[in-house]
Amino acid sequence: MLTLYTFHNSICTQKVFITLAEKGMECEEETVNLFAAEQYSPAYLKINPKGVVPTLVHEGRTIPESSLICEYIDETWPDSGPGGKLIPYGPFLKSRMRLFSKLVDETIFESTRELSFSAMFREKMKKMPEEQRRKRFANVGDPSKRARLISTYEQGIESPYVFQAIGNWEKAFSAIDASIAEFGGPWLLGTRFTLADINMIPYLWRIEYLDLIDIWLDDHDAAAAWWERAKTRPSAVSCIPDRLNEDDINAMKEHGGKLRDATLKKRKEYLGLKPK
Template sequence: MGEALSTFYSKGNLNTMKNVTLYHHGPSTCSQKVRIILELKNISYESKIIDLLAGEQHAPEYVKLNPNHLVPTLVTDDGVLIESSVINEYLDDNFPGIPAKPSDPFNIAKMRLWVKYIDVYHPQCGSITYGIGMRNILIQKPKDELDQEIASIPDLIKRKNRRDLVDMGLDAPVLIEALKQTEVLLDKLEQELENSDWLFNNSFGIADAATLPYIIRMEQLALGELFSSTKRPNINNWYERIKNMDIFENAVTSYIPEALIGVLTKFGNDQKDKIFKIMEKK
């Protein structure tokens, strides 16, 4: 998997566990979720970067760890874990010093329902990312290489959706539906934050970490006005609070190349009028 896979990154923090290793990709939304909780709980870990654009998630030695060809993957003395939502609860249970879950059972249940909803939304964000942004990078690859990369996606539905997004861009039905579902997500989030600074907790926690990467991605794609101070002030205030926290720099911005953000923002700006017209249709 090349030198990128062997990149080592150790956090000298308060909590320690031997042999905690995170396989992840800097801009990946699900990787961000886990890095945020690792930072929040001051957990030392070894970082191994998987270059998704280079196809390292399909390398045989990585697929042995994650048969879904996805990031993140967490390896500890207990074994291997995949799926960011599962990983984050595991981390909170094993490092209770800085709680990331609510203290009462009812709010824990509400948190889990919200995280489940976010997990269901996740493919919509992927459609938006590829249809608006990454498509314009992928189509620059040789056709044979791009076809092989798409064919390597193990899930048949995801493979078909990727093909449609690459071929059709904003006209892909899966992208049109994703934009509509994004409006639904933002309305739900705005409502949940109406009477609380954080999601189902007295402080930043797992539900916030699960949601944050999608707001970041919208901003990167020049869609930040969807949660402006006038359109959705609760989300705007929540996002500003998070950006002022150390974990935002340590777990998010330090891992995302400015050049990539610039490219995604340009692609978003170039297509913004059509994007908003799609979102206005009910």
């Protein structure tokens, strides 16, 4: 039996849902309410000491981290699903797939979080009682993550971490363009849909919902064509827009739209700093 600990609209969990959908598999879902800080409860910290979602439990064994969970599912059930394996064949393509995993885990996850937080969750934190807000900051055990959270809370779009996020997204779209040029498309690693594509899809969908994606895609034709194809993939549609309600989507668009002008300005500033 598979049990997945998740939270509504968790981007990282969306990767796992798409992987399960591609394999034709289902799981039991356990909701961890991040807004109520349930991820820091003693019971959940026993399951995932980092206090994050998702976490997969299979036959009593715990697998944390969304990228690892997706690989675990594909390697445990390699022949499931109409498309078969999602990890590409051969060491070279596997290494390229994992470059996209690293891109997400090391930069794009945080970059998307900074933009989402600046657009939406910052306003929710402003409405919290001071004591609850302090506790929320204190619960973030990693000092660097705590510093990012405090900076984006205090400065919003003017936080240097948000500027860094905008630059990281520019690099990500360039990486998509380069991969499609190298392997010929239509997917990131060629003709097969793989975990490389699954890694990226939820993050692009989030910045699309924030009404920001065209800021980059207007200058990245190959990435734009890949995205038009990716967001019609049945597994992705069923696991992202079909799981959201109209209020979710409208709230993201409304709050993200308030950042458009500042994001455009900061991207222009970032491009001006790049070596010619």
